[in-house]
Amino acid sequence: MSTRLEVRKTYKLFIGGAFPRSESGRTYEVRDAKGGFLANAALASRKDARDAVKAARAAQAGWAGATAYNRGQVLYRVAELLEGRRDQFAAEVAAGEGLRAKEAEAVVSAAVDRWVWYAGWTDKVAQVAGAANPVAGPYFNLSVPEPTGVVGVVAPQRSSLLGLVSVLAPVLVTGNTAVVLSSTDRPLPAITLSEVLATSDVPKGVVNILTGRVTEVAPHLVGHMDVNAVDLTGTVGADGVSWAELEATAADTVKRVVRPGGESEPDWTVTPDGPRRILAFTETKTVWHPKGI
Amino acid sequence: MTIRLFVGTMPRMTHSATDARTASGPAAGEGSTGTVALHHTAGTQASGAEIVAQAHHLTGQATLDDAGLARYLRGLPGVDKVGADGRAQMLGTRSIKTSAKAWALDATVRMIDLTTLEGADTPGKVASLAAKAKNPDPNDPDCPRVAAVCVYGDLVPHATAALEGTGIHVAAVATAFPSGRASREVRLLDTREAVAAGADEIDMVIDRGAFLSGRFSAVFEDILAVREACGTGPDRAHLKVILETGELATYDNVRRASWLAMLAGADFIKTSTGKVAPAATLPVTIVMLEAVRDFHRATGVHIGVKPAGGIATAKDAMKYLVAVNETVGEDWLNPDLFRFGASSLLNDVLMQRHKLRTGVYSGPDYISVG
Numbered sequence: 086m087s088t089r090l091e092v093r094k095t096y097k098l099f100i101g102g103a104f105p106r107s108e109s110g111r112t113y114e115v116r117d118a119k120g121g122f123l124a125n126a127a128l129a130s131r132k133d134a135r136d137a138v139k140a141a142r143a144a145q146a147g148w149a150g151a152t153a154y155n156r157g158q159v160l161y162r163v164a165e166l167l168e169g170r171r172d173q174f175a176a177e178v179a180a181g182e183g184l185r186a187k188e189a190e191a192v193v194s195a196a197v198d199r200w201v202w203y204a205g206w207t208d209k210v211a212q213v214a215g216a217a218n219p220v221a222g223p224y225f226n227l228s229v230p231e232p233t234g235v236v237g238v239v240a241p242q243r244s245s246l247l248g249l250v251s252v253l254a255p256v257l258v259t260g261n262t263a264v265v266l267s268s269t270d271r272p273l274p275a276i277t278l279s280e281v282l283a284t285s286d287v288p289k290g291v292v293n294i295l296t297g298r299v300t301e302v303a304p305h306l307v308g309h310m311d312v313n314a315v316d317l318t319g320t321v322g323a324d325g326v327s328w329a330e331l332e333a334t335a336a337d338t339v340k341r342v343v344r345p346g347g348e349s350e351p352d353w354t355v356t357p358d359g360p361r362r363i364l365a366f367t368e369t370k371t372v373w374h375p376k377g378i
Numbered sequence: 379m380t381i382r383l384f385v386g387t388m389p390r391m392t393h394s395a396t397d398a399r400t401a402s403g404p405a406a407g408e409g410s411t412g413t414v415a416l417h418h419t420a421g422t423q424a425s426g427a428e429i430v431a432q433a434h435h436l437t438g439q440a441t442l443d444d445a446g447l448a449r450y451l452r453g454l455p456g457v458d459k460v461g462a463d464g465r466a467q468m469l470g471t472r473s474i475k476t477s478a479k480a481w482a483l484d485a486t487v488r489m490i491d492l493t494t495l496e497g498a499d500t501p502g503k504v505a506s507l508a509a510k511a512k513n514p515d516p517n518d519p520d521c522p523r524v525a526a527v528c529v530y531g532d533l534v535p536h537a538t539a540a541l542e543g544t545g546i547h548v549a550a551v552a553t554a555f556p557s558g559r560a561s562r563e564v565r566l567l568d569t570r571e572a573v574a575a576g577a578d579e580i581d582m583v584i585d586r587g588a589f590l591s592g593r594f595s596a597v598f599e600d601i602l603a604v605r606e607a608c609g610t611g612p613d614r615a616h617l618k619v620i621l622e623t624g625e626l627a628t629y630d631n632v633r634r635a636s637w638l639a640m641l642a643g644a645d646f647i648k649t650s651t652g653k654v655a656p657a658a659t660l661p662v663t664i665v666m667l668e669a670v671r672d673f674h675r676a677t678g679v680h681i682g683v684k685p686a687g688g689i690a691t692a693k694d695a696m697k698y699l700v701a702v703n704e705t706v707g708e709d710w711l712n713p714d715l716f717r718f719g720a721s722s723l724l725n726d727v728l729m730q731r732h733k734l735r736t737g738v739y740s741g742p743d744y745i746s747v748g
Contacts, residue, residue, distance in 0.1 A: 135739050142741070311741025337738075 101140030102289020118183025144290030149260030421645030657687025686719025
């Protein structure tokens with residue numbers, strides 16, 4: 086019997102709905118928790134980040150313009166497809182994070198549930214965070230949360246799927262688009278998530294995922310003048326990165342910044358206590374409307 | 379015929395788009411080779427009769443009727459389409475970095491004909507465009523000015539008023555732009571009105587229907603007549619002839635139309651109106667540049683080239699600059715002989731300049747409209 090040649094997968098970036106290699110042509114080795122070889126992933130450069138921001142900007146108006154109900158349906162469909170890739174995710178999480186099969190299964194379940202939890206917020210967040218303000222004049226005065234625009238996300242380094250979902254989903258809920266820098270050492274679940282997003286109904290460019298070194302790409306992403314907000318949660322535990330320096334860079338262009346919660350990564354298994362992360366990437370629009378005479 | 383040569387530091391030429399600040403010496407990145415920089419203006423000051431005489435001489439035809447012109451134009455060597463596409467592809471791969479990139483970005487700004495050609499144009503839109511032409515990047519006083527502002531004929535007075543004394547030219551599209559489908563009288567009147575209103579550059583369209591059906595003499599006479607309508611003497615309006623290459627179907631036709639326009643006295647040949655797809659492409663521009671190069675070898679006259687439409691990024695623009703340098707040479711790398719017809723290109727070039735200056739990627743939120 087002839088031996089079958091292995092068909093190996095090329096792990097690539099996810100930019101504007103396509104899967105390009107890094108513009109730089111570089112790759113790096115991804116190893117499992119025990120140090121064994123897993124894959125060669127694309128090593129993103131600052132130019133890949135620039136291209137991703139361009140794609141995210143192009144997609145932003147369309148995604149924000151969709152009705153909240155529609156965004157909820159699209160995000161829920163992503164959860165359906167995540168469920169379909171359960172085994173692949175579980176295997177990648179187990180290998181990358183050094184978990185037993187049972188534990189990895191639980192992480193995948195939690196990630197799918199987290200995605201559904203955020204999907205449900207799309208058409209509710211305006212009721213919770215919006216308000217009809219009493220004003221001293223003959224006006225209706227209404228405040229509503231609006232998406233801030235393009236958000237750069239440094240995804241958690243340790244929790245490569247549940248952590249990623251927990252930071253990405255809230256960005257998308259209100260109509261922001263995202264450029265995600267995945268966990269450097271554990272990028273495989275992020276790459277698989279990009280394959281899920283590519284085959285779901287999420288418009289191209291709404292989510293862009295880069296794999297590579299945080300030290301190299303994050304400063305350019307944070308400094309990019311066309312990025313409106315950054316989530317620095319994943320800088321905890323990333324080599325040679327100071328979130329305070331990144332925050333100072335972000336201040337040059339008055340970006341919204343979500344700082345890491347503490348010295349170590351938060352416990353992602355805990356259900357969020359509210360739409361805090363969603364509202365971190367919104368602007369409040371207030372409308373004054375004259376009352377009829 | 380006389381060819382006017384200018385040394386870079388001589389008094390200001392009669393029709394120069396070179397900014398006074400940069401005309402006095404080599405631009406950054408150009409380097410000093412020890413040779414004297416020569417500046418050429420596009421076209422000649424020849425009279426209509428001299429143009430016709432030269433056309434007789436160049437074509438070797440006793441009569442410049444349809445048959446005579448057809449014999450000459452169809453006798454031009456054919457263009458190898460695969461070769462031209464391949465050459466364009468190859469030239470597009472050149473890597474332009476650091477100081478050369480900085481030079482190319484500034485040169486691109488100086489070569490731009492900042493254009494608005496919409497039915498919805500208003501005096502206000504033209505005023506904001508003129509403001510942007512004068513001061514493209516308000517945050518950077520070193521940013522050069524564009525070469526010209528290009529508008530429809532009826533908006534020329536507003537453009538001239540806003541740009542008076544700046545050295546920025548006012549270009550008007552005339553001759554029933556973009557189709558050219560009007561009687562010759564109407565098209566000439568269109569031209570004369572724009573010139574009278576102060577336009578010092580006229581962008582005319584050729585009658586593509588006539589060209590494609592072999593009525594070459596009609597096209598030749600049209601161009602000659604519009605050239606006359608542009609005035610005489612050193613201050614006459616410069617004539618750019620739009621070939622609308624997107625409607626010419628083949629590269630052979632592009633080469634023939636280029637020659638026909640140059641024989642009839644065009645100062646510039648321009649690819650497109652921007653209203654027809656495809657607009658400017660790199661291979662088509664290379665074919666036109668080759669025609670310009672051959673015309674220069676035959677006559678010593680420098681003809682300008684203006685790709686227009688669809689060039690939206692600094693990266694694209696640099697590919698064109700490479701093609702110019704490789705096809706006709708450095709002489710043409712100045713706004714008197716090469717222009718970009720563009721509306722959104724300037725914004726991308728400004729963002730790239732910002733990136734080069736600060737190391738930070740810029741965004742459209744930080745660029746003024748217009």
